[in-house]
Amino acid sequence: MHKLLTENPGEKMLLLGNEAIARGAIEAGVAFTSTYPGTPSSEISLNFFQMSQESDLYFEYSTNEKVALEVAAASANCGVRSMCIMKHVGLNVASDALMTLAYIGVKGGMVILTADDPFLFSSQNEQDNRYYGKLSGLPVIEPSSVEEAKEMVPYAFDLSEKLQEPVLFRTTTRINHSTAFVKLGSIKPRVTKGSFKKDPLNYVTVPAVSRKLHVKLLKNIETAKGISEQSEYNFIEGNGNLGIICNGVSYSYVSDAVEGLNIKDKIKILRIGFSNPMPETRIKNFLKECEKVLVVEEGEPVMEEAVKAFAQEAGLCFEIKGKSEALFPRLYEFNPEQVQNNIAKYFGIPHTPAQVPDLSDVPEIPQRPPNLCAGCSHRATYYEIKKVAEKMDTIYPSDIGCYTLGMLPPLSMADFVICMGGSVGTSCGFSQVTDQKVISFIGDSTFFHSGISGLINAVFNNHNFTLVILDNGITAMTGHQPNPGVDMGNLKLEGYGRVSIENIVRATGVKHITMIKPYKVKKSIEAIKEALSYKGVSVIISEEMCTLYAKNLRLLKPRSFVITDKCKDHKNCVNELACPAFYIEEKRVKIDEDMCVGCAVCAQICPENAIMPLKKG
Amino acid sequence: MDTTRLIIVAVGGQGNLLSSKVLGEAALLSNTPVRMSEIHGMAQRGGVVESAIVFGDAKSTIISDGKADVFVGFEPSETLRALNRCNSDTVVISNLAPLPLFTVAIGKGVYPDIEAARELIRKKTARLIAFDGIALAKEAGNPMSLNMVLLGALIQTGKIPVTAENVKETIRTKTKKAFVDINLKAFDLGFAAAKKCG
Numbered sequence: 001m002h003k004l005l006t007e008n009p010g011e012k013m014l015l016l017g018n019e020a021i022a023r024g025a026i027e028a029g030v031a032f033t034s035t036y037p038g039t040p041s042s043e044i045s046l047n048f049f050q051m052s053q054e055s056d057l058y059f060e061y062s063t064n065e066k067v068a069l070e071v072a073a074a075s076a077n078c079g080v081r082s083m084c085i086m087k088h089v090g091l092n093v094a095s096d097a098l099m100t101l102a103y104i105g106v107k108g109g110m111v112i113l114t115a116d117d118p119f120l121f122s123s124q125n126e127q128d129n130r131y132y133g134k135l136s137g138l139p140v141i142e143p144s145s146v147e148e149a150k151e152m153v154p155y156a157f158d159l160s161e162k163l164q165e166p167v168l169f170r171t172t173t174r175i176n177h178s179t180a181f182v183k184l185g186s187i188k189p190r191v192t193k194g195s196f197k198k199d200p201l202n203y204v205t206v207p208a209v210s211r212k213l214h215v216k217l218l219k220n221i222e223t224a225k226g227i228s229e230q231s232e233y234n235f236i237e238g239n240g241n242l243g244i245i246c247n248g249v250s251y252s253y254v255s256d257a258v259e260g261l262n263i264k265d266k267i268k269i270l271r272i273g274f275s276n277p278m279p280e281t282r283i284k285n286f287l288k289e290c291e292k293v294l295v296v297e298e299g300e301p302v303m304e305e306a307v308k309a310f311a312q313e314a315g316l317c318f319e320i321k322g323k324s325e326a327l328f329p330r331l332y333e334f335n336p337e338q339v340q341n342n343i344a345k346y347f348g349i350p351h352t353p354a355q356v357p358d359l360s361d362v363p364e365i366p367q368r369p370p371n372l373c374a375g376c377s378h379r380a381t382y383y384e385i386k387k388v389a390e391k392m393d394t395i396y397p398s399d400i401g402c403y404t405l406g407m408l409p410p411l412s413m414a415d416f417v418i419c420m421g422g423s424v425g426t427s428c429g430f431s432q433v434t435d436q437k438v439i440s441f442i443g444d445s446t447f448f449h450s451g452i453s454g455l456i457n458a459v460f461n462n463h464n465f466t467l468v469i470l471d472n473g474i475t476a477m478t479g480h481q482p483n484p485g486v487d488m489g490n491l492k493l494e495g496y497g498r499v500s501i502e503n504i505v506r507a508t509g510v511k512h513i514t515m516i517k518p519y520k521v522k523k524s525i526e527a528i529k530e531a532l533s534y535k536g537v538s539v540i541i542s543e544e545m546c547t548l549y550a551k552n553l554r555l556l557k558p559r560s561f562v563i564t565d566k567c568k569d570h571k572n573c574v575n576e577l578a579c580p581a582f583y584i585e586e587k588r589v590k591i592d593e594d595m596c597v598g599c600a601v602c603a604q605i606c607p608e609n610a611i612m613p614l615k616k617g
Numbered sequence: 618m619d620t621t622r623l624i625i626v627a628v629g630g631q632g633n634l635l636s637s638k639v640l641g642e643a644a645l646l647s648n649t650p651v652r653m654s655e656i657h658g659m660a661q662r663g664g665v666v667e668s669a670i671v672f673g674d675a676k677s678t679i680i681s682d683g684k685a686d687v688f689v690g691f692e693p694s695e696t697l698r699a700l701n702r703c704n705s706d707t708v709v710i711s712n713l714a715p716l717p718l719f720t721v722a723i724g725k726g727v728y729p730d731i732e733a734a735r736e737l738i739r740k741k742t743a744r745l746i747a748f749d750g751i752a753l754a755k756e757a758g759n760p761m762s763l764n765m766v767l768l769g770a771l772i773q774t775g776k777i778p779v780t781a782e783n784v785k786e787t788i789r790t791k792t793k794k795a796f797v798d799i800n801l802k803a804f805d806l807g808f809a810a811a812k813k814c815g
Binding site: 180369584589 | 628629637638641642645650651652654655656662663664665675676677678679680681682683684694695697698700701703704705716717719720721722723725726727728729733737740741779
């Protein structure tokens with residue numbers, strides 16, 4: 001049995017934040033779950049996916065976050081407890097659905113998890129999604145620890161049902177990817193079937209209906225504010241007259257700092273866990289007992305601005321600070337020492353900051369950036385395109401996925417990346433206003449997610465570029481999740497359809513479509529030449545399964561290659577492919593046998609034919 | 618209880634996530650409070666993977682620069698790179714078998730000299746326990762058991778509030794059955810190697 005389905009209340013389990021969140025949802029009786037995968041939220045979905053295979057929990061990988069939210073919104077409006085999981089930028093995609101869903105509301109509890117990524121460990125921006133709470137008028141719940149994340153999910157479901165509104169559950173990477181002991185609670189039985197009652201005057205958002213629904217939403221926000229005032233997740237600790245207001249992981253750092261500085265008698269902490277709407281009266285009362293206040297929050301000054309406004313209304317005129325050059329930045333994540341130093345500095349507490357050793361005599365160590373894996377088919381495709389386009393003045397718009405790593409030299413095959421599906425849309429504009437050859441790259445999952453509409457646009461408006469769809473048969477970057485193009489038979493799962501990328505491309509009206517197998521270098525180069533010379537929209541579909549995934553499925557049995565004595569040290573293999581299986585020993589190129597998967601691309605480009613399959617003796 | 622802060626740094630694919638999982642489960646057996654955090658988005662793409670493990674009553678799951686009480690490096694150049702996480706009281710354990718830097722292969726920089734690196738680390742921290750962990754892992758039966766070798770050395774230092782027996786029990790129950798014997802042997806070899814380093 002899946003460990004998160006364990007019926008043993010009171011048992012302590014070591015859980016990743018994302019596992020704790022999934023467990024919290026199971027304890028809340030969640031019956032319907034949907035997602036588009038995105039780090040740092042991916043393991044929540046993975047656990048739901050696994051549990052759905054051995055229980056009546058419904059889970060789906062939807063094509064994108066907007067679809068995932070719509071799917072879950074319908075389920076919740078039939079009375080079924082539903083959860084929708086995405087990373088922070090995913091909520092941008094889903095925001096169209098979100099904004100008006102807030103007008104309609106829900107019948108069964110609905111929790112929308114948004115995983116923010118301060119410091120951009122694996123994201124394209126570090127936007128602060130607490131603003132979505134304000135923008136949509138929906139309640140926002142923010143845990144400060146792994147244990148609390150588990151406790152707060154059932155609270156969020158109950159809150160959602162009480163308000164008849166979806167609830168935003170906002171985490172940050174350090175909640176999702178931290179691990180702690182979590183005490184299991186009991187599991188509420190799942191109600192998996194609901195029914196839809198027609199009520200067009202509350203469900204069909206034509207202007208006349210929405211005008212009334214907006215009034216309802218504003219009333220709901222007032223009700224939510226009342227609950228926020230009373231919420232056990234907005235609590236006060238300590239009893240000094242120096243105040244700290246904090247949320248999320250910052251609360252952990254503040255707690256440790258107050259302990260470390262031994263100032264429990266001086267500091268009063270207000271921890272905000274129910275952060276939209278803010279508990280206005282509670283905050284005003286807190287402020288009245290303070291002489292000076294520090295707001296500690298990662299990201300944007302969301303609480304700080306609200307607190308300052310509350311202080312003004314309450315006629316309080318003392319120092320309230322948070323974001324400033326001397327204190328906390330709006331950038332990146334915080335750390336305990338930084339928080340401790342700032343608390344000491346702001347409140348004038350004597351303190352010796354941690355001593356970092358003097359490292360001026362440590363030699364510079366070359367970087368170890370993440371790289372496309374040994375034998376990755378993207379590398380082969382990039383090499384081939386680069387060869388064909390050698391003499392062209394190119395622009396390479398790219399997209400979100402493993403293949404974005406192709407931006408690094410020597411491949412240098414990404415010039416412009418903004419968002420999922422953006423490769424195709426931006427290609428339209430680039431090709432229209434420049435005379436450069438535009439060649440864009442998108443992965444299979446990203447193409448399904450939001451590349452298709454850009455391609456239709458390109459055909460309709462008669463743009464001129466080549467789109468390369470890097471189809472490695474799985475959503476690789478986030479950890480091998482299925483997408484509509486995946487053969488679910490490989491995972492021994494039944495009951496799924498399969499969508500052909502080629503058929504979709506054909507149906508959009510693209511006239512020039514080329515299929516390549518990127519491991520076949522010469523043949524691919526010939527086909528690419530033709531595709532690049534086509535005037536209009538041409539599409540190259542480069543098909544080869546992700547090597548990591550193929551190895552996991554045992555569809556690929558690695559067979560290492562070796563560099564023989566014929567090598568005359570041109571180093572084309574290292575310098576042009578940059579496969580991590582190469583290393584240099586005594587000035588000679590070698591292949592790491594354990595890493596090489598035997599794609600044979602290097603063997604095909606070696607001018608001396610010096611790279612051969614390794615004969616195992 | 619007092620807080621002990623441990624940082625583990627490895628290269629994606631070296632198996633450090635398993636070593637922190639084993640430590641966490643062993644802490645559960647020992648009834649020692651523990652919190653950990655990991656950045657593993659790029660774990661399989663050859664980048665650097667860092668785990669922070671905080672034993673004791675602290676609430677934070679990450680460790681600031683200069684605050685590691687114990688540091689385990691799976692790769693010598695990465696140990697050197699992460700020296701800013703240590704201070705003059707830190708006990709450092711490092712594998713000495715290098716994993717080539719790809720940037721060096723394409724002519725961007727030189728791999729640091731290992732002897733010089735040892736000297737630097739020794740000078741700036743309280744104690745360095747360094748040995749060829751890969752050789753020991755191979756001796757145990759699988760180079761992938763490097764994580765257990767280093768776990769053995771870590772426990773030997775006595776710096777972590779988790780007993781050797783609880784770690785071994787966790788290895789028996791929470792690591793893949795086919796690897797349990799190799800893992801246990803690797804743990805013992807690492808333990809002995811650290812002892813020998815004095």
